[in-house]
Amino acid sequence: MSILKKSIIASAALALPFAVSANSKLEKMMKDPSQWVQQSGDYAGHRYTNLDQINKSNVGSLKVAWTFSTGVLRGHEGGPLVIGDMMYVHTAIPNIVYALDLNDDQRIVWKYNPVKGGKFPGGETMDRVISVMCCDNVNRGVNYHPNGTIVLHAADTSVIALDAKTGKEKWITTNLHAGTGKYGVSASTGSGQPFIIKDTVGVGCSGAEFGVRCNWTSYDINSGKRLWRAYSMGPDKDMLVDPNKTTSMLKPIGKDSSLKTWPGDAWKIGGGSIWGFYGYDSKLNTLYYGTGNPSTWNPVVRPGDNKWSMTINARNPDNGMAKWLYQMTPYDEWDYDGVNEMILVDMKVKGKNRQALVHFDRNGFAYTMDRASGELLVAEKYDPAVNWATHVDMKTGRPQVQDRYSTAHQGEDVNTTNICPAALGSKDQQPAAYDRLSGLFMVPTNHVCMDYEPFKVDYVAGNAYVGATLSMYPAPGGTHLGNMIGWDADKGKIVWSNEEPFSVWSGAMATAGGITFYGTLEGYAKAVESKTGKELFKFKTPSGIIGNFMSYSHKGKQYVGILSGVGGWAGIGLAAGLTDPTAGLGAVGAYSALHNHTALGGVLTVFALP
Amino acid sequence: MNLNFNKYLLAIFLTASFSAKAIPTPEAVEPQFDADDNPTYIIKYGKGDRLKEDGTPLNLIQIECQGKAVDFVTDEELDQCRGDDSLVEMKYGWMDFSTYKGWRAYHAECHVCHGPDAMGSTYAPSLMVSIQEGLSYDDFFTVIMNGRGEAEGAQKGNVMPAFGANTNVAPHVEDMYRYVKARADGKIRRGVRLPKLPKFKEVE
Known part of the structure; x- marks a missing residue:
């Protein structure tokens, strides 16, 4: 069937009268640019606002309208929501949620703190939970369900449904075990957003540095009852795959597709965490998310492809069954988690109209897939420094790994040097935006390389299970650690690239005003022209930015909001900088240490035109 | 640049067999x-x-x-x-191999909070600086084994977990200290690896 015919049928189906479901209500709200109702703005993960009051001709005169301290230090990822006249702001651990009244000078209508008497709802102490968070105390934000619920995925993996009006708990369920150290589920934590689809909320889990076996679990939004759970690895029935119907590279995956790729029962502590930003296509009724690294970081102990870690998952959100899977980094040897955001765009790829999925992976390749079939369409490097693989074989979908950068090939106790990108990837969780005007993707990136030495470690339930050391430094030929780029996902080419002294760790937002906002680790909120990357505005916020931009309008005026609060992986890796201040040798380490530029503190800054 | 190596030549390691091509043992x-x-x-x-x-x-x-x-x-x-x-x-x-093991254990276990090269992160202190400021081996050992909570003066929300029961950490505390002390004393430049001496074997 031709694409054209398909789309006619799809639109005919749309034209039919249908009952107003939660889905359609939420999707309708997503189309209203005065609100920001989900972390990514919409299901497609575009992070794009139709508001154009602030545009490329006037953004230079943008001013701070108001600010709000979250009262919490440590890293603040994610961003606030705006539903009607209320704004919802979350924090790092203890994962406080504030509801602010935009009609009343941002008065705090309610404040919810899940930690009571030093303990999270699941019973673990806050201290214990902090001690098993791999990379700072971050949380990637709350989400909204149109039955009047704000859902929080707290650090101890508790999923908490709050009444959006009052902040009262509707239900709480603890998804996994943050500290009990049970085999296979030990030391899981929650940092990813809860994801609303129809009348369900789904959550992933974090902790691949702690020997967990992660999964996606879906709950009923009204009762908190568990509906289904799909593990990232293990027996077919655990993973909710159909050996004959679930495909990868357009072919059925076959029986025991995961078990065959792990030695013994290593899959039981196989990692595969899910904590990025997800996508949902309501027409295809498909949920998209990525899985993280296999554990440990020492590849020598787990020969095999380690399926389905490092994999894009396309699943039916009603029962969890996998439609297709695509593993980007089989047998990971570098910690290139596949968790990054899934951006769903209907676009021309190589001259054909496609329902595409665009994914900028940690491993340095940007993938364009057909999101209906799982066909791999484009896989190109989005940082020229990437060297661990020469290219992705388009027939097999496998990266062609270079032996000299293979930490498994070099072996245990050998320091493999000059691998690009570093473990934090060419891009980490910081989500890219899709500019609907230019058709370009606005991608915040890292430009960092590493040495990596795997070695043998014991698995101790509830403790870190890493088994590798690494040291990181700027990519060869420069001293900067990040680039903000404009990306053409059809051609697989960088259109523009702005150097940044540090990794760009904030989520971008593109706007109908022809501009894109992003933040920097020193704390600058910046606006650039989406088409060219030309910088039009910058303002230094109170702390480094690892949060994501959002926009809303209130009483006819457009606002742009961003959470500051330096931390996360970036705050650990870059606090002291990566470069040696070897001034005596002629290398100019202009920017060495991040802590010379910014300090901790969660603050929301909201901008508007004067 | 005029390089002056003489005072750094170490006969104990750099035996006469050393040459530009040979691999010293x-x-x-x-x-x-x-x-x-x-x-x-x-x-x-x-x-x-x-x-x-x-x-x-x-x-x-x-x-x-x-x-x-x-x-x-x-x-x-x-x-x-x-x-x-x-x-x-x-x-x-x-x-020496012990210091090397400390380097490795540090970067596997401590690095995720205390930052690369013992330099600290946005929230965890630089252990290199702590030792420069007088942190003793006994205190270093005690904090790693028992952890450090608010009761011991940690800032709210900044806890140091106890690693006494972690077999990837507890046996290596001496070696970690060796590494961090060498950093504190300015002996190991960050980011650059020193080769290790062979492993010392106890004589039975």
Whole structure:
């Protein structure tokens, strides 16, 4: 069937009268640019606002309208929501949620703190939970369900449904075990957003540095009852795959597709965490998310492809069954988690109209897939420094790994040097935006390389299970650690690239005003022209930015909001900088240490035109 | 640059067999302790092109001024070293195996909070600085074994977990201290790896 015919049928189906479901209500709200109702703005993960009051001709005169301290230090990822006249702001651990009244000078209508008497709802102490968070105390934000619920995925993996009006708990369920150290589920934590689809909320889990076996679990939004759970690895029935119907590279995956790729029962502590930003296509009724690294970081102990870690998952959100899977980094040897955001765009790829999925992976390749079939369409490097693989074989979908950068090939106790990108990837969780005007993707990136030495470690339930050391430094030929780029996902080419002294760790937002906002680790909120990357505005916020931009309008005026609060992986890796201040040798380490530029503190800054 | 290697030549490791092509085979040394019985390190600097077995150079460069790795000296000291030609670029150095194990254990276990090269993160202190400011081995040991909560003066929300029961950490505390102490003393430049001496084997 031709694409054209398909789309006619799809639109005919749309034209039919249908009952107003939660889905359609939420999707309708997503189309209203005065609100920001989900972390990514919409299901497609575009992070794009139709508001154009602030545009490329006037953004230079943008001013701070108001600010709000979250009262919490440590890293603040994610961003606030705006539903009607209320704004919802979350924090790092203890994962406080504030509801602010935009009609009343941002008065705090309610404040919810899940930690009571030093303990999270699941019973673990806050201290214990902090001690098993791999990379700072971050949380990637709350989400909204149109039955009047704000859902929080707290650090101890508790999923908490709050009444959006009052902040009262509707239900709480603890998804996994943050500290009990049970085999296979030990030391899981929650940092990813809860994801609303129809009348369900789904959550992933974090902790691949702690020997967990992660999964996606879906709950009923009204009762908190568990509906289904799909593990990232293990027996077919655990993973909710159909050996004959679930495909990868357009072919059925076959029986025991995961078990065959792990030695013994290593899959039981196989990692595969899910904590990025997800996508949902309501027409295809498909949920998209990525899985993280296999554990440990020492590849020598787990020969095999380690399926389905490092994999894009396309699943039916009603029962969890996998439609297709695509593993980007089989047998990971570098910690290139596949968790990054899934951006769903209907676009021309190589001259054909496609329902595409665009994914900028940690491993340095940007993938364009057909999101209906799982066909791999484009896989190109989005940082020229990437060297661990020469290219992705388009027939097999496998990266062609270079032996000299293979930490498994070099072996245990050998320091493999000059691998690009570093473990934090060419891009980490910081989500890219899709500019609907230019058709370009606005991608915040890292430009960092590493040495990596795997070695043998014991698995101790509830403790870190890493088994590798690494040291990181700027990519060869420069001293900067990040680039903000404009990306053409059809051609697989960088259109523009702005150097940044540090990794760009904030989520971008593109706007109908022809501009894109992003933040920097020193704390600058910046606006650039989406088409060219030309910088039009910058303002230094109170702390480094690892949060994501959002926009809303209130009483006819457009606002742009961003959470500051330096931390996360970036705050650990870059606090002291990566470069040696070897001034005596002629290398100019202009920017060495991040802590010379910014300090901790969660603050929301909201901008508007004067 | 006029390089002055002489005072760094270490006969104990750099035997007469050393040449630009040969791969030196230095001796193993036992784990070191100082006069107060605290763990300590051996870091030695040498010169020449040490080769890997495949013939490619290791290309490890240490730059020293006044006996310290160059990133630990002040601009004034650096100027002085330039002036009197005592800025030294060395092609390689050695660390004893115990210190190397400490380096490795640190970067596997401590790095995720305390940052690369013991330099600290946005929220966890630089252990290098802590030792420079007087953190003793006993305190270092106690905090790692038992952790440190608000009761012990940690800032709210900044806890140090207890690692006493972690078999990837507890046996290596002495070695971690050796590594961090060497960093604190300015003996290991950040980001650059020193080759390790062979593992010391206990004589039965």
